[in-house]
Amino acid sequence: MKDKLKGNLLVGQSGGPSAVINASLCGIIEEASKHSQIEQIYGMGYGIEGLLHKNLMINLTNLSPSVIKRLYHTPSSILGTCRYKLKEDEYEKVFDILKAHNIRYLFYIGGGDSMSTAHKIDELARGNGYPLRVMGVPKTIDNDLPLTDHSPGYGSAARFNAILTMETGLDGRAMQFPEPVKIIETMGRNTGWVTAAACLGKRKEEDAPHLIYVPERPFIVDKFLSDVENTYRRVGWVLVVACEGLKDTSGELIAADKRELNIDAFGHPELGGVGEYLTELVKDNLKIKARYDKPGTAQRASMTCVSKVDLEEAYLVGKVAVQQAVKGEDGYMVTLVRESTDEYKCSTGLAKLEEVAGKEKYLPDEFINDEANFVTDKYKQYALPLIGEPLPDYLFSFEELK
Known part of the structure; x- marks a missing residue:
C-alpha cells in the first residue's frame, strides 16, 4: 500500500440521471468517512460545469445516517448533473480549484464521456506532479461502457x-x-x-x-x-x-x-x-x-421499478472506488465482473480510464x-x-x- 495521502475528497455526478446513481454516492460517502486521511467530503453541484463556473461544492462530511438512508432510495442525481465538455484551457481552471481546496481524491460518476473528463484531469495532475487519486464510478442506463459486464443504472x-x-x-x-x-x-x-x-x-x-x-x-x-x-x-x-x-x-x-x-x-x-x-x-x-x-x-430514473440488484451494485462500485483510491490506485474505473452464469454472482474489478473514456459497448x-x-x-x-x-x-x- 502506498503512503497515506491526506486531503479532501470531491465527487461529481455527470450525464443522464438514473434510479441508482445516488446509491453510488452513498457508497462513496460512507466508505470515505471510515478513513482518517480523507478530511472533508465535498460534492460538485451540477458536475464539472457547476464546479468550473460557480465553484459549487456541497459539504457532505457530516451527513446523518437517516439522510444517507433516504439518499440511497432517492432517484435522479441529488447533486445535479451536466453534459459539459471542458475546453482545453478550462482544465487548468478546474485544476486550480482542486488545488485551492486541497482535493486529493476525485470521483466522477458517469458514462463514457464522464470517464473522458476524469481521465484528462488525472493526466493533468500527473503532469503537474500533484498527488490526486482519480477514480471513475460507472453509471449509464445505456449499458454501453466497455470492460464491465454491465453498468449501474441499467438493471x-x-x-x-x-x-x-x-x-x-x-x-x-x-x-x-x-x-x-x-x-x-x-x-x-x-x-x-x-x-x-x-x-x-x-x-x-x-x-x-x-x-x-x-x-x-x-x-x-x-x-x-x-x-x-x-x-x-x-x-x-x-x-x-x-x-x-x-x-x-x-x-x-x-x-x-x-x-x-x-x-x-x-x-x-x-x-x-x-x-x-x-x-x-x-x-x-x-x-x-x-x-x-x-x-x-x-x-431512466424511476424508483418505482428499481432493481434491488442494481441498487446494491451501484452502492458497491462507489464503496470500492474509495477503497481502491485509499490503497493508492489512481486512474481507473471500477467494473462489475460476472463470476457465474449458473447462479448470478458479481464482484468488482478495475479498468484504466483511458480504455473506457469515450468508448461504447x-x-x-x-x-x-x-x-x-x-x-x-x-x-x-x-x-x-x-x-x-x-x-x-x-x-x-x-x-x-x-
Missing part, C-alpha cells in the same frame, strides 16, 4: 421497460380491434440495450412485444412494414418496441432534432421522434390504425436475431439477473381464466 431501466411493455401489451391486446398497432419508443443513442429489455416479461409467442428494433442493425422501411403486416395477420395486433437511435442504411438517424440548440457539448443531437415516424409509416402504407407511447426520461451479434427484429434467448439469460426480483405475474388473455 433498473431494463426492469422499467420490461414492466412498461408488459402493461402496454395488455392495453394493446385489449384494444386490438380499434387500435391494432402500438409502438413504444425507448431511450438509447447508439446502442439497443435499453430497448432489448422490453422482451424480459414475454412468456408466449403472442405476448408483447412482437417486434424489437435496435441501432446495431440498419433500419429498412420496407422490411419494417413487412414485419408489421405479417405479425398483424398472424397475431391480430402488434406491439413494436423501437430505439430512439435507429439509423438507416447510410448511418443517418431516422429521427432526431439536429438544431444547434439541441446538440450537446459532445456533439450528440437530441433524439426523439422515432415513435411518431414509425406510426405514420404504418398508417400511410398499411392503412392500419396505429399509435405510439414515449416514456421518455421516466425510464454494443449489443453483440449473438443477442440479436437473424431477422434483426428481435433479441435472442442469450440476451435474456444475460439480462434477467440484473432486473432483480421476478416481474409481475399478470394474466395475459381470457384463455387463462380457468
Whole structure:
C-alpha cells in the first residue's frame, strides 16, 4: 500500500440521471468517512460545469445516517448533473480549484464521456506532479461502457421497460380491434440495450412485444412494414418496441432534432421522434390504425421499478472506488465482473480510464436475431439477473381464466 495521502475528497455526478446513481454516492460517502486521511467530503453541484463556473461544492462530511438512508432510495442525481465538455484551457481552471481546496481524491460518476473528463484531469495532475487519486464510478442506463459486464443504472431501466411493455401489451391486446398497432419508443443513442429489455416479461409467442428494433442493425422501411403486416395477420395486433437511435442504411438517424440548440457539448443531437415516424409509416402504407407511447426520461430514473440488484451494485462500485483510491490506485474505473452464469454472482474489478473514456459497448451479434427484429434467448439469460426480483405475474388473455 502506498503512503497515506491526506486531503479532501470531491465527487461529481455527470450525464443522464438514473434510479441508482445516488446509491453510488452513498457508497462513496460512507466508505470515505471510515478513513482518517480523507478530511472533508465535498460534492460538485451540477458536475464539472457547476464546479468550473460557480465553484459549487456541497459539504457532505457530516451527513446523518437517516439522510444517507433516504439518499440511497432517492432517484435522479441529488447533486445535479451536466453534459459539459471542458475546453482545453478550462482544465487548468478546474485544476486550480482542486488545488485551492486541497482535493486529493476525485470521483466522477458517469458514462463514457464522464470517464473522458476524469481521465484528462488525472493526466493533468500527473503532469503537474500533484498527488490526486482519480477514480471513475460507472453509471449509464445505456449499458454501453466497455470492460464491465454491465453498468449501474441499467438493471433498473431494463426492469422499467420490461414492466412498461408488459402493461402496454395488455392495453394493446385489449384494444386490438380499434387500435391494432402500438409502438413504444425507448431511450438509447447508439446502442439497443435499453430497448432489448422490453422482451424480459414475454412468456408466449403472442405476448408483447412482437417486434424489437435496435441501432446495431440498419433500419429498412420496407422490411419494417413487412414485419408489421405479417405479425398483424398472424397475431391480430402488434406491439413494436423501437430505439430512439435507429439509423438507416447510410448511418443517418431516422429521427432526431439536429438544431444547434439541441446538440450537446459532445456533439450528440437530441433524439426523439422515432415513435411518431414509425406510426405514420404504418398508417400511410398499411392503412392500419396505429399509435405510439414515449416514456421518455421516466425510464431512466424511476424508483418505482428499481432493481434491488442494481441498487446494491451501484452502492458497491462507489464503496470500492474509495477503497481502491485509499490503497493508492489512481486512474481507473471500477467494473462489475460476472463470476457465474449458473447462479448470478458479481464482484468488482478495475479498468484504466483511458480504455473506457469515450468508448461504447454494443449489443453483440449473438443477442440479436437473424431477422434483426428481435433479441435472442442469450440476451435474456444475460439480462434477467440484473432486473432483480421476478416481474409481475399478470394474466395475459381470457384463455387463462380457468
